[in-house]
Amino acid sequence: MSGDSARDAVGDYRYGFHDPENATIRFDKGLSEQVVRDISELKNEPQWMTDIRVKAYRRFMEMPMPSWGNCDMLNQIDFEAVTYFLRSSEGTEKNWDEVPEDIKNTFDRLGIPEAEQKWLGGVTAQYESEAVYHSIREDLEEQGVLFLDMDSGLKEYPDIVKKYFGTVVPASDNKFSALNTAVWSGGSFIYIPKGVHVEMPVQAYFRINAKNMGQFERTLIIADEGSSIHYVEGCTAPTYSTESLHSAVVELIAMDGAKIRYSTVQNWSANVYNLVTKRGIAHSNATIEWVDGNIGSKLTMKYPAVILKGEGAHAEVISVAYAGKGQHQDAGAKVHHLAPNTTSNILSKSISKNGGRSSYRGMLQVTPKAHGCRSKVVCDALMLDADSQSDTYPTMEVGNSSADLEHEASVSKVSNDQLFYLMSRGHSEEEAMGMIVNGFFEPFTRELPMEYAVELNRLLELEMEGAIG
Amino acid sequence: MGDEVLSINDLHVSVEGNEIIKGISLTISVGEIHAIMGRNGAGKSTLANVVMGHPSYEITSGTISFRGTPLEEMEVFERARAGMFLSFQYPSSIPGVQVGTFLRKSVSAVRGENAPSARDFRKELKGHMESLDMDRSFLSRYVNDGFSGGEKKRLEILQMLLLNPCLALLDETDSGLDIDALRVVADGINSIAPEAGCLLITHYQRLLEHVKPDFVHVMIDGKIVKTGGAELAGDLEAKGYDWLEA
Numbered sequence: 001m002s003g004d005s006a007r008d009a010v011g012d013y014r015y016g017f018h019d020p021e022n023a024t025i026r027f028d029k030g031l032s033e034q035v036v037r038d039i040s041e042l043k044n045e046p047q048w049m050t051d052i053r054v055k056a057y058r059r060f061m062e063m064p065m066p067s068w069g070n071c072d073m074l075n076q077i078d079f080e081a082v083t084y085f086l087r088s089s090e091g092t093e094k095n096w097d098e099v100p101e102d103i104k105n106t107f108d109r110l111g112i113p114e115a116e117q118k119w120l121g122g123v124t125a126q127y128e129s130e131a132v133y134h135s136i137r138e139d140l141e142e143q144g145v146l147f148l149d150m151d152s153g154l155k156e157y158p159d160i161v162k163k164y165f166g167t168v169v170p171a172s173d174n175k176f177s178a179l180n181t182a183v184w185s186g187g188s189f190i191y192i193p194k195g196v197h198v199e200m201p202v203q204a205y206f207r208i209n210a211k212n213m214g215q216f217e218r219t220l221i222i223a224d225e226g227s228s229i230h231y232v233e234g235c236t237a238p239t240y241s242t243e244s245l246h247s248a249v250v251e252l253i254a255m256d257g258a259k260i261r262y263s264t265v266q267n268w269s270a271n272v273y274n275l276v277t278k279r280g281i282a283h284s285n286a287t288i289e290w291v292d293g294n295i296g297s298k299l300t301m302k303y304p305a306v307i308l309k310g311e312g313a314h315a316e317v318i319s320v321a322y323a324g325k326g327q328h329q330d331a332g333a334k335v336h337h338l339a340p341n342t343t344s345n346i347l348s349k350s351i352s353k354n355g356g357r358s359s360y361r362g363m364l365q366v367t368p369k370a371h372g373c374r375s376k377v378v379c380d381a382l383m384l385d386a387d388s389q390s391d392t393y394p395t396m397e398v399g400n401s402s403a404d405l406e407h408e409a410s411v412s413k414v415s416n417d418q419l420f421y422l423m424s425r426g427h428s429e430e431e432a433m434g435m436i437v438n439g440f441f442e443p444f445t446r447e448l449p450m451e452y453a454v455e456l457n458r459l460l461e462l463e464m465e466g467a468i469g
Numbered sequence: 470m471g472d473e474v475l476s477i478n479d480l481h482v483s484v485e486g487n488e489i490i491k492g493i494s495l496t497i498s499v500g501e502i503h504a505i506m507g508r509n510g511a512g513k514s515t516l517a518n519v520v521m522g523h524p525s526y527e528i529t530s531g532t533i534s535f536r537g538t539p540l541e542e543m544e545v546f547e548r549a550r551a552g553m554f555l556s557f558q559y560p561s562s563i564p565g566v567q568v569g570t571f572l573r574k575s576v577s578a579v580r581g582e583n584a585p586s587a588r589d590f591r592k593e594l595k596g597h598m599e600s601l602d603m604d605r606s607f608l609s610r611y612v613n614d615g616f617s618g619g620e621k622k623r624l625e626i627l628q629m630l631l632l633n634p635c636l637a638l639l640d641e642t643d644s645g646l647d648i649d650a651l652r653v654v655a656d657g658i659n660s661i662a663p664e665a666g667c668l669l670i671t672h673y674q675r676l677l678e679h680v681k682p683d684f685v686h687v688m689i690d691g692k693i694v695k696t697g698g699a700e701l702a703g704d705l706e707a708k709g710y711d712w713l714e715a
């Protein structure tokens with residue numbers, strides 16, 4: 001395929017380089033119970049995990065596709081064309097020097113080890129299916145913080161994994177959580193002991209390099225009573241003209257008084273299906289915050305959720321979505337107020353350009369027993385041209401009258417006067433558009449660690465190039 | 470004349486089919502301060518916007534050249550980079566973009582290779598903000614977002630001082646300012662005036678007590694009906710515009 005037509009297929013994509021694929025183990029395409037069993041066996045998993053996988057596989061086969069989001073695009077997924085497991089390195093390295101050269105090159109280009117040295121508490125880098133590099137700062141290790149890739153977590157702490165795995169997102173939740181449970185590989189496993197505050201953010205980086213590759217990472221974070229952590233996840237995929245499937249599950253558990261913030265910036269190339277289930281349970285006076293940025297992909301369906309289970313728990317969901325040509329971002333948030341005096345804030349911002357479509361899909365539930373709840377939902381959409389589309393599907397189920405709920409939604413266009421003002425200060429039309437777009441996302445960007453914020457702004461500015469006309 | 474920064478020749482401008490500017494000629498040279506006075510709706514802002522290149526206006530006939538280059542050949546941002554500056558009557562707000570970031574980016578866009586280093590920029594900025602009596606906290610606010618009228622005008626003048634234009638178009642920069650602020654703004658204009666051409670649009674005489682114009686033009690219904698020296702501003706203050714109407 002010529003360079004030009006590959007470019008047409010995937011759009012302009014910043015991280016669109018790819019490395020020679022260098023797999024040591026690669027499964028045949030397609031999914032069967034045997035593939036699921038083989039993955040489990042290859043990883044030397046305990047029988048109970050094999051059973052969970054097989055059961056989930058059967059659920060996956062029975063379950064229908066979601067009836068929301070973008071059914072046309074979903075029905076184009078060819079599950080038989082996906083490779084479900086690819087091992088590109090023999091095991092997880094602790095020392096960056098031991099990571100195979102070509103994989104290291106990729107992460108060097110993405111700036112991972114450098115970032116670690118500067119400011120991160122720990123790093124897990126995942127390439128294809130499994131983690132290839134992992135480190136955690138010594139002081140965190142001394143405080144009893146566990147930060148491993150999920151496969152190692154299962155090997156070394158099977159009791160903790162067995163107790164919590166699938167308790168927040170059951171396999172049967174939806175077709176893609178069933179798929180993930182059946183074929184999951186990699187992801188992060190984190191446990192923070194009582195009262196420990198992890199001051200620096202810890203990071204994972206996921207990258208799909210191979211063609212037709214599925215990536216099904218599984219992340220589980222447990223913050224014990226009174227502890228806190230900020231976890232940061234970045235994702236990219238290189239340029240291929242064939243489609244890839246990313247279907248992750250993330251489960252968060254914040255015990256009494258604990259706080260988890262989970263920040264993601266995803267920049268997938270325009271042929272990736274990004275179908276992710278993220279959910280957290282917040283016990284009494286605990287806080288869960290999702291900071292979720294979605295750029296790129298063909299179709300993203302992702303609704304970070306919080307179950308406010310204990311009295312006084314708090315949820316915060318701040319998300320942005322950017323839909324360019326041929327892309328559909330179907331994103332939003334779900335908050336379930338199950339206990340009294342729980343509070344939530346949802347801020348969703350989306351930008352559509354060049355015929356892209358972004359949808360906000362939200363669910364706010366307040367049960368009859370959950371008295372004195374407060375929730376505020378704000379959805380802002382910015383349209384960069386007339387061909388683009390933005391829609392909102394908010395659902396509210398409110399079971400008692402003591403709830404204090406606010407909902408605001410706005411759709412705006414970039415005004416000629418704003419562009420003219422910026423251009424009169426020496427900025428080209430693209431640069432002016434980039435500034436307006438970055439400004440629109442600023443309430444999100446300011447929540448990110450510095451390097452991510454800078455990176456996101458740069459990506460958006462690149463997206464604006466050639467956007468005018 | 471080699472010192473001409475702006476030369477407008479028999480300019481006609483329409484918006485949505487209505488003619489607003491009906492034949493204006495005007496030449497501004499380096500070191501000159503021109504004032505345009507006129508009632509609301511006379512077409513003063515339209516003139517300034519057209520010179521800067523606002524896309525809503527259509528030039529139906531006539532020419533404008535800036536430092537000898539016909540303006541139709543220049544995009545808005547190219548005019549800015551070549552040294553044209555417009556202080557807006559109603560500056561737009563840009564939510565989410567911090568004043569500090571915006572100023573730094575604008576200075577590097579306009580001054581290009583001659584832009585100051587980060588350190589010199591901060592020093593320059595600090596000096597100008599002190600002279601304009603602006604608090605540091607301005608820098609972390611969003612551009613014009615929730616600004617009072619006076620704050621917006623100060624930010625316009627701050628940009629003018631940083632961008633150091635050779636042609637400054639100041640559209641009602643004096644309106645909404647108290648007497649102290651007016652003096653501060655006037656000092657700013659006077660500081661760039663010797664090296665630049667200035668066009669002050671106003672409908673009060675107040676600013677002209679602090680900035681002495683070389684020429685005063687009276688604009689009525691899209692035309693300049695009278696041109697005089699600084700004393701004309703005083704006449705207008707005393708007699709109004711009626712005596713000039715045909």
Ligand SMILES: Nc1ncnc2c1ncn2[C@@H]1O[C@H](COP(=O)(O)OP(=O)(O)O)[C@@H](O)[C@H]1O
Nearest residue numbers: 484485489508509510511512513514515516525
């Ligand atoms: N963008 C525009 N669209 C429509 N009418 C305009 C526009 N700009 C100016 N006008 C009209 O042109 C006339 C002159 O306006 P303006 O130049 O703002 O006057 P001034 O600045 O002298 O008060 C007014 O009648 C105004 O309504």
Ligand SMILES: [Mg+2]
Nearest residue numbers: 513514558641
């Ligand atoms: Mg005006």
